[in-house]
Structures are given as C-alpha cells and as structure tokens.
Amino acid sequence: MGGSSSGFQTPFLETSNLQNFLLITTLSLLLLKSLQLFFRKRSLHKKFGEREENIENIEKAYKSIPEPRRFPLIGNWLMIFQINKRDHLKKAIELGIKYGPYFRITLFNEEIIILNSPESVKALLMSGNIEHAHRGTLMEKLWHKEMEGMIIYPGGEKWKARRKLLNRPFTYKSLQLHNPCFHKHSERMVKQLEKRFQVGSGGEQVIGVVDDILKQSTFGISSETLMGADLEKLEEGSMFCENLDVLIECAFMRVLRPWLLIPWIWRRSSFFKKTSNAIQAMGKVTFNIIKKYEEKAQLAPSEDSDLSDTMIQVMLQNGVDPQLVFSEILITLGVGNETTPVSAEHALFMLATHQEHQERCREEVDSIFDNPLMSKNGILEFDALKEMKYLERCIQESLRIHPVAMSMRRLEAPLRINEELVLPKGVSVLVAPFILHNQPKYFPNPEKYDPDRFLPDQIRERHPYAYVPFSAGMRSCIGMKLAMLELKVILATILRNFEVHTPDKIEDVGFMVTSTIKTINPIRFTLTRRHCSSNSG
Numbered sequence: 001m002g003g004s005s006s007g008f009q010t011p012f013l014e015t016s017n018l019q020n021f022l023l024i025t026t027l028s029l030l031l032l033k034s035l036q037l038f039f040r041k042r043s044l045h046k047k048f049g050e051r052e053e054n055i056e057n058i059e060k061a062y063k064s065i066p067e068p069r070r071f072p073l074i075g076n077w078l079m080i081f082q083i084n085k086r087d088h089l090k091k092a093i094e095l096g097i098k099y100g101p102y103f104r105i106t107l108f109n110e111e112i113i114i115l116n117s118p119e120s121v122k123a124l125l126m127s128g129n130i131e132h133a134h135r136g137t138l139m140e141k142l143w144h145k146e147m148e149g150m151i152i153y154p155g156g157e158k159w160k161a162r163r164k165l166l167n168r169p170f171t172y173k174s175l176q177l178h179n180p181c182f183h184k185h186s187e188r189m190v191k192q193l194e195k196r197f198q199v200g201s202g203g204e205q206v207i208g209v210v211d212d213i214l215k216q217s218t219f220g221i222s223s224e225t226l227m228g229a230d231l232e233k234l235e236e237g238s239m240f241c242e243n244l245d246v247l248i249e250c251a252f253m254r255v256l257r258p259w260l261l262i263p264w265i266w267r268r269s270s271f272f273k274k275t276s277n278a279i280q281a282m283g284k285v286t287f288n289i290i291k292k293y294e295e296k297a298q299l300a301p302s303e304d305s306d307l308s309d310t311m312i313q314v315m316l317q318n319g320v321d322p323q324l325v326f327s328e329i330l331i332t333l334g335v336g337n338e339t340t341p342v343s344a345e346h347a348l349f350m351l352a353t354h355q356e357h358q359e360r361c362r363e364e365v366d367s368i369f370d371n372p373l374m375s376k377n378g379i380l381e382f383d384a385l386k387e388m389k390y391l392e393r394c395i396q397e398s399l400r401i402h403p404v405a406m407s408m409r410r411l412e413a414p415l416r417i418n419e420e421l422v423l424p425k426g427v428s429v430l431v432a433p434f435i436l437h438n439q440p441k442y443f444p445n446p447e448k449y450d451p452d453r454f455l456p457d458q459i460r461e462r463h464p465y466a467y468v469p470f471s472a473g474m475r476s477c478i479g480m481k482l483a484m485l486e487l488k489v490i491l492a493t494i495l496r497n498f499e500v501h502t503p504d505k506i507e508d509v510g511f512m513v514t515s516t517i518k519t520i521n522p523i524r525f526t527l528t529r530r531h532c533s534s535n536s537g
C-alpha cells in the first residue's frame, strides 16, 4: 500500500489552493472587522458627540465583555449547537451564572450580546427608540418584502403603525366581549380529557399526554376572539390549527437549514410546497370569514359582539387589504399557538408535581365557581378570572421557571447600557428570560417552585425587569393579556373537574430550544374525575 504518499490529490485540497483560500478568507475577515470598527467609532461619535478619549474607553469596555472560548471562523457555534439536547437550558443558565450581567457569544461573523441583568434589559427594551426595536436580519430573510409593515416584521415606522392599530383587539375591554367563547372551548376541552382519561375496565388510571388537547383549546379561544368565528364549526376550519403548525414548522426549518433562506432553493423545496398548501387551505377559511364581515358591515357591525373589536374587524375598518388581514391573522395565531399551550402544559406539570399548591388553587377555584355572583350556571364571569390570585401566582412562577420565548434585536443605533458601556450599532442583542429568571440574586433558590415570589410585597422589592416572560416595552408580547386569561380559564376548568398527577419528575424533563422552548418529550399526566356537587358544566 502506498499510503498517504501515493500522490493522490483532490483539487480542493491542493496545498497552494488551500493556502490561498485561507489567506483570502483571513484577509477578508480582517478587512470586514476594520470596517466594522471604523463605522462603530463613527456612529458613536455622531450619536453621542463623544470625545476621542471617551470613545476609546467605550471601546475598551465593549471589548472586555466576557465570552466563552471561541474558535476561529465559527466562533462559539460548536458550543451552542453541539451540546447535548438535554443540556440546552442548563448550559445556558450555567453560562449566565459564570459570565454575569452581560456576555458575548459569536456565531461565525455575528456577535450576539446576551443581556443578563435587569438594568441592561431595561436599557434595551425600554429605550423607546425604534432603532432599538428591530428584530434582525434573520427575520428579514424569513418574512418577504410584501410583509413590511406587518406586526411580525423586523421593525420600522410601518410596523409601529400596525402595532398601534392591533393593540385594540388585545385590550381587556375587547377581550371581555368574547367571554362566552372562553367557557365554550374549556368545556369542549373537559369532554376531550374525559374521553382520553376514561377509567379502564379494571379501574386502572390512564396515563396520557395532553399537549394536543391544550393546544386545540387555546387555539379555539384565540381564533374565535381574534377572528370572530368558531372554526371548529366551519367546513375545513377544524384543520386550521394543524395547518398553522405546518406553517410554523416550515418557517423554523429555514432557520435550521439556512440555505432554505435563498429564495430559489426555498421555492424548489418540499417545505415550500407544504407551506403553500397550508396557506391555501387556511386562506379559503379566512376569506369566507372576511366575506361575512363585509356583508355584515353593510348592516350594523357594532351591534354584533361576536365580530366587534376582533383583529379582522379592526383591520378592515381601517382599510387594510384583505390579503394582509389574512397574513396578519396567520402570524399572530401562529405565535400564540406556539407559546400558550406549551405554557399551559408546564403550569399544569408544576401543579401536578406540587400537590399542595394544586390543592390551594383548587380551593380558590371552587370558591369562585360556587359563588353565584362570579359564576352563573357554571359559566365564569369575566371578572371572576381576576379573582384567581393564587392560580395567577402559580402561573407566573411557572413562566419564571419555564419562559417559552426570547427577545432578539439588532441595534440600528448605538445603545447605552450604563456609564461605561455602549453597545455599537450593528450588533445583535438577546434577552433570554430563562437565563435571567434563574439568577439567585433576584430569585433566591431559583430551582424551587415558589408561587409566593409573586406576592405584591416580593414583587415590589424586586427589580421590575428581572422577570420578563412576555418581554417589555414597545415590542412586548401583544397577546399577553389574552394568554394569561387563556391559561387561567383552562387551568381553572381542569382543576375544577379533575385531580391531576404525573409520573414525570422535573429533574428528568429536558428542555430544548426550537421555535419556542419545549420539553423534549411531552409530559405524561393522569387525570381523575372529581365528583363535586356542581362542576363547571
């Protein structure tokens, strides 16, 4: 055997080609870095009118932001993506504790600063400057140009105007109009859960997963509240939720496989076909609903409480093109569909693993359901949900331990974090609540499930930006109030009707980062029907 000296060569690995390639790549990166530095200094100069020596200090502070060991070219890519899936959140929390209030990771040529102190989170989210509310290049590539101005679009004045318009359907006043549908969908959920957890012929308890049923329920409430129609009753409407999942799954595929962001590759991929089919099916349903609105608009729209203050009505009344109304509905429901059911499942898991808190919640829920002023014929009044204070604290604590979303920004202007540190224009900044919420400084014993952390006194003593599951400021979650109402009504209805247990343990449940932060496997539950004198129905 001639071994390596056989003279066999591949043209790609020919030494001189390889050397040239490495030389050109290194020179290009150096050039890019010097240009970045030049523009960074210029923008600091322009923005803050800083003197040369101050700029030097600011640069020094920026450079001294700690970072894990990075490799040439790929930066920290290996550390982020090659870690065992089971360690996703644990690893991130460890980094937070090791590196402190802010640290840097580098993915190829992109610097991402992770803000890990309430003060720096406040500086970003509450800056009030639209140039700090931009979502970043990845989002620009994911959502095509026609979507400019939509709520999900990275940023700009058009986004701001749309956001202002869409705030209305998400206010308590508007959501209250749709209270009957909250009850209707939770009743449907009870029936589905009963079916799944029917006690077997031998009287044995059934272990099952409930994430699909929770999803149908939160989707039912969100879609009816925002579109004004019970999709389950419409022809093809019942498939809407599944099609929405396809849409989000294919969009996330483009993040995992970045070559799918190149338009001509994307259009030839099977994911594009799946996306188009899903959009077509959902379009048919949505445009039929829009037609109904247009017909009713000629009669007396304001008297129909099913339709008033829904997203569709607000947009049509303000002259938004029906095609954009459709896209906006898809994106908003898609985001809600990814976050609320996962949060509901986790909150239920926390109550199943902490029976003492489950019991306290149930006592509160029973007393409200049994109060004729708060519940008529088993239907909760809208204000009754506000009275579920203990349940609310349990949900808040669950969202602290397992916040499902993060906030990503690309700075379009320098951002002052404190006296010493200014983040330059062009860098990406990330607020990761699962790192922030696990800091012993703000949440002593962070792994402990303790709903009393959300007692008014404790909240007052804590920095307000130490807890941001829905983000904060001009780009915070538009669906926060709706999500909290959904979580309360769903959990209250479950606790009213069932006793909840789980064979799973928190230390065995791993979390992974996908389009949201989910458990690796669905959690298993056992539900036992309660036989109280008056159940919810």
Ligand code: HEM
Pocket: 151, 152, 163, 222, 331, 332, 333, 335, 336, 337, 339, 340, 343, 403, 404, 405, 406, 407, 408, 469, 470, 471, 472, 474, 475, 476, 477, 478, 479, 480, 482, 483
């Ligand atoms: C427990 C449930 C939920 C959680 C934890 C959650 C969390 C978040 C977070 C952290 C953001 C990012 C904000 C930022 O970039 O700073 C966000 C944005 C958003 N959420 Fe939620 N969300 C939830 C439920 C919902 C629901 C039910 C809807 C609507 C049906 C919704 C619609 C949106 C939209 C449209 C945005 C983008 C807002 C914008 O860019 O202006 N979310 N959410």
